[in-house]
Amino acid sequence: MVMFKRHPTLLILLLVFLILPILLYLLWMPDLSKFKKENPRKTAFMEYREKEAREKGKRFRIHQVWVPLYRISPYLIKAVLIAEDDKFWSHEGFDYEAIQKAIEKDLKTKKLKFGGSTISQQLARNLFLSPRKSLLRKLREALITWRMERVLSKKRILELYLNVVEWGEGIFGIEAASRHYYGKPSSELNPVEAARLASVLPNPRRYYPTSDQKYVIHRSHLIYGIMVQRGIVHPEYGEILEEIESPQLESPKPEEGGSS
Numbered sequence: 001m002v003m004f005k006r007h008p009t010l011l012i013l014l015l016v017f018l019i020l021p022i023l024l025y026l027l028w029m030p031d032l033s034k035f036k037k038e039n040p041r042k043t044a045f046m047e048y049r050e051k052e053a054r055e056k057g058k059r060f061r062i063h064q065v066w067v068p069l070y071r072i073s074p075y076l077i078k079a080v081l082i083a084e085d086d087k088f089w090s091h092e093g094f095d096y097e098a099i100q101k102a103i104e105k106d107l108k109t110k111k112l113k114f115g116g117s118t119i120s121q122q123l124a125r126n127l128f129l130s131p132r133k134s135l136l137r138k139l140r141e142a143l144i145t146w147r148m149e150r151v152l153s154k155k156r157i158l159e160l161y162l163n164v165v166e167w168g169e170g171i172f173g174i175e176a177a178s179r180h181y182y183g184k185p186s187s188e189l190n191p192v193e194a195a196r197l198a199s200v201l202p203n204p205r206r207y208y209p210t211s212d213q214k215y216v217i218h219r220s221h222l223i224y225g226i227m228v229q230r231g232i233v234h235p236e237y238g239e240i241l242e243e244i245e246s247p248q249l250e251s252p253k254p255e256e257g258g259s260s
Helices: 002-006 008-028 044-055 076-084 094-111 119-128 135-151 154-164 173-180 191-199 214-229
Strands: 166-168
Touching: 044 119, 076 119, 076 154, 076 191, 076 214, 094 173, 119 135, 119 154, 154 173, 173 191, 191 214
Parallel strands: none
Antiparallel strands: none
């Protein structure tokens, strides 16, 4: 106490250090508990897309059909996890190895892209935050992700993500994407279709699941190959792929506010 009397600035700094995180938490933390049963009507990212279209004088319509997790093709769920967050079931919101690799890549290119995001981080960003990249937004994203992993079950996080993630111009969620690209409900997606849909998530307005774009063909091929290796898919005659000893998914440049 004598030290603080002699140096009151130290006491002020200590109080700020202790109180600031609490204030940030109270100011930035949305009510996540309601999403245990309630589905979000419109996400912050959807609102961003609407505003973006208005500023360009374009019409924008949201296509989204909510579907429970149990009615989504298991092939699609596995393909998305392989493509976007292979450690989803084991991590607590953050993939520190992926973050380290992303930082190392940023240092080499001398550009801060904030890569390595898990599905939980992507969901936090989609639901509540602006896609514009900044350290402040990343801090809010980390706080919300940390809380989300403690309030919501893994299955609920995955269900929310698959229903709100962008899958094309005005297309949000797997059910709308499945109907748009393949004319069928998401429950009927086969392994090849699932791999193609998962392959475009890093930049769904640049890549299209049904296209012959080289990136889509290559990335979906790798995702499908991993599904075969893990016994998720048992390829029939004529579906055997080239031997892939240890497939590595490429990380394309994601669109601003995209899924990575």
